[in-house]
Amino acid sequence: MSKNDAYAALAARHGYKDSLRYRRILEYLMTPKQAEMVNLMPAKFVELAKKFRTDEADVKRQLEELYRKGVIFARSPEALEEASFALAVVQLHDITMCPLGLDIKRDKKLFELWDDFCVNEWDPDQVASWIKLDVPQGRVVPAYRSILDSPEILPCEDMRQIIKSARSIAVAHCTCRRRKESVGKKCKKSHDMVDIQFNIAAEYLIGNNAGKRLTAEEALALIDKCEEKGLIHTCENSTRMRPRWGMCNCCTDCCMVYEPIYRFKAPVTKCMAKSRYEARVNEELCTGCDMCIDWCPFSAIAMVNTDGLKEPKASIDVERCMGCGVCVLKCDFKALSMKLVRPPEHIPPA
Ligand code: SF4
Ligand code: SF4
Structure with missing residues (x-):
């Protein structure tokens, strides 16, 4: 099969024309005929039927299948003539692996193809x-x-x-x-x-x-x-x-x-x-149990021996602290709290 075919054209729209890994995902998601159809979307059923020498019912059935898989998008399943291909890798990634009917064992191949592409190409990019x-x-x-x-x-x-x-x-x-x-x-x-x-x-x-x-x-x-x-x-x-x-x-x-x-x-x-918040430790309440250390997703907590204290206490690295607050809920001794440290302007307007 030529590399300058419908799959390559679709991959090119997402910036991965020469990626064999991305191509494999597209090949898994649609047949060569469906890939050609997607390239022509949006289009009237009658036009696609003529182009592919089939009938409108067959075109509609194929597009419904692609819509259900999350390959093409439209306002609703009733507006498939307006449908078009996913706008970017992220949309195709998120929707094609989302359907409740997918099973990670039965449909393992799809997930593996995505993981291979993500780990080796998309993540570094x-x-x-x-x-x-x-x-x-x-x-x-x-x-x-x-x-x-x-x-x-x-x-x-x-x-x-x-x-x-x-x-x-x-x-x-x-x-x-x-x-x-x-x-x-x-x-x-x-x-x-x-x-x-x-x-x-x-x-x-x-x-x-x-x-x-x-x-x-x-x-x-x-x-x-x-x-x-x-x-x-x-x-x-x-x-x-x-x-x-x-x-x-x-x-x-x-x-x-x-x-x-x-x-x-x-x-x-x-x-x-x-x-806008940062975690703070109340050393008087901290027992040094260290439950918060591994719980912090950003490795922002360490146990330190503060001057004058015999036992180590939790200490926050404010550079690393992302202000998620999950440590506060983990501490049974109420030794952690959140302090407001950034102004409202920290969050850009919509
Ligand atoms: S969980 Fe609470 S008491 Fe335990 S080390 Fe962390 S801050 Fe201290
Ligand atoms: S607020 Fe989040 S990032 Fe900061 S120390 Fe607590 S768990 Fe870690």
Whole structure:
């Protein structure tokens, strides 16, 4: 098969024309005929039927299949003549591994192909682009239960307000964890569905059997569960109340952002903005139990022998602290708290 075919043309749109690994993903997701159709989208059924010497019903059936897989996107399944190919790698990555009907054992091949491409090509490219950014694209949102006493919390950093402001909410599989699990990596923090999406994205996932609808109360209960597991609330770096990414609940061992950042030893703050808060230790309350050390996702806590104290106490490296607040919820002795250290302007306007 020629390399200058429909698959190559689609891969080129995402910047990976010569990538054999990306090509293999596209070949897994669509037949050669379907790849040609996708290249011509958006298009009328009648035009595609004529071009491919078939009937409109066959064209519609093929496009419905591609829509269900997350290869093409439209306002709704009824508007497939307006559909077009995924805009970028990230959209294809997130949606094609999301459907509830996928099984990481039965559909292992798809997840393996994605992981091979990500680990070897996409991750290094992403890290190289992130380190050139002037403003990080993502932002850590503090665990809401760690800042309950803060009088100056902004709506866009308050998980309760973010959830309550959404018209509709859905939860979906975290595709980063699904992908890593398929290649035998066990996430240390969670295997649950924790990717929260809002409004249009939520309706898309629910309509495409790729997400489950949640009430605001159910979403808040899920947020509580994420905070208990020590997951990091992460969203786009702006004051927008319904973040376009939705609300990720990340770990640093699977996440498509945090994991490669650490693997390539790049500065995490180039890609992810800290929250406006920082952790503080009350040495009088700290027993030195060291439960918070491994719990901190950013390795920002160490045990130190402070002058005059016999026992080591927890100490925060403020350079490393991202302000996620998960340590505060882990300390049974209430020795950790969050301090507001950055102005509202730290979060760029939407
Ligand atoms: S968990 Fe709390 S008590 Fe234990 S070391 Fe950390 S700060 Fe100190
Ligand atoms: S010390 Fe670690 S766990 Fe605590 S807020 Fe900072 S980054 Fe998060």
